[in-house]
Every structure is written in C-alpha cells, then in structure tokens.
Amino acid sequence: xxxxxxxxxxxxxxxxxxxxxxxxxxxxxxxxxxxxxxxxxxxxxxxxxxxxxxxxxxxxxxxxxxxxxxxxxxxxxxxxxxxxxxxxxxxxxxxxxxxxxxxxxxxxxxxxxxxxxxxxxxxxxxxxxxxxxxxx
Numbered sequence: 001x002x003x004x005x006x007x008x009x010x011x012x013x014x015x016x017x018x019x020x021x022x023x024x025x026x027x028x029x030x031x032x033x034x035x036x037x038x039x040x041x042x043x044x045x046x047x048x049x050x051x052x053x054x055x056x057x058x059x060x061x062x063x064x065x066x067x068x069x070x071x072x073x074x075x076x077x078x079x080x081x082x083x084x085x086x087x088x089x090x091x092x093x094x095x096x097x098x099x100x101x102x103x104x105x106x107x108x109x110x111x112x113x114x115x116x117x118x119x120x121x122x123x124x125x126x127x128x129x130x131x132x133x134x135x136x
Contacts, residue, residue, distance in 0.1 A: 003027050021064050025049060030117075033057045036082050036092035038108075043118035053120040055097045091123070099124055 003014055004027065016027060024031060024045075031048045033041045033056065041054040052058045059077040066072040079096035082088050091097070094104040104123050112125035123129055 021060065033060065036084060036087065038092060039121065040093065041118075041120045041122075043114075047115070047118040051114075051118070053114050053118070053125065054093075054122050055099050055124070056093045057120075059096075091121070101129065 003016070006012065007014060014027075016023070018024060028045055030044055031042065032039050033048065033054065035056045041048065041052065041057045043051075048057060049061065052061055056077070059075075062075040063077060065074060077096055078098075082092045082095065088094060088105065090103070090105045090107050091100075091109055094100045097104065101123055109121045109123045109125070111119050111121055113119050114125070
C-alpha cells in the first residue's frame with residue numbers, strides 16, 4: 001500500500017526486486033523475470049501471470065503456494081541453479097528445463113516478441129522449435 005501511495009502522490013516509478021510473487025502481483029504494472037542474472041521474460045502483469053512463455057516463469061508460478069485450492073501441493077523446480085562463477089554458454093535454465101533442446105545449452109536465445117510488450121528469451125519461441133513440437 002505504501003508503494004502505491006508514493007506512486008499516486010509523486011508520480012514516480014518504483015523498481016522492486018523480490019521473490020515474493022504476491023507483492024509483485026499487487027504492485028507491479030510491468031514485470032521482468034530474471035534467472036541467473038539474465039532477463040528470461042518481460043511483460044505486463046497480465047502477460048506474466050496469465051500467459052507465461054518461459055519455462056522458468058511457468059515453474060515459478062507453479063511453485064507458489066495456493067491457499068485457494070484445498071490440498072494443492074507446491075511444485076518445485078527440479079535441479080539446482082547454475083554456477084555463476086562459471087556460467088553456462090547458452091540458456092542458464094537449460095539444466096532444469098524439461099523442454100531443453102541441444103541448442104539451449106550452446107547458444108543463448110534471441111529475444112522474441114510474443115505480443116506487444118511481452119518478450120521472452122527462449123528457443124521454444126523459434127519457429128523451428130514450434131514446428132518440431134507440433135510434429136511430435
């Protein structure tokens with residue numbers, strides 16, 4: 001509430017860095033999801049929470065406790081984060097990603113615009129990957 005009050009009174013932008021997705025959902029207009037120091041996905045609050053595209057963003061959202069669903073379990077993201085003293089060559093999420101392809105570990109993906117203002121860095125957005133997924 002304090003952040004919203006400050007924004008209303010002063011018109012300033014606020015950059016908030018947090019792991020608390022509840023706070024993000026209540027305060028942010030635009031969100032940048034980062035993994036291992038790199039931006040994986042950016043978009044409006046609605047894009048990130050209702051149309052996530054990066055596997056890490058999806059994993060984050062699935063790992064949030066759901067108090068509105070009785071018996072809902074947390075779904076952790078398998079694996080461990082990469083060593084940032086020796087970062088991977090390609091996408092840093094590759095080792096933990098169930099959709100990883102060979103190219104993911106070798107080349108960092110380009111930024112793909114999913115829709116106006118919604119961008120993601122993931123090889124799954126490449127047309128070749130989309131075609132391959134449709135045929136499997």
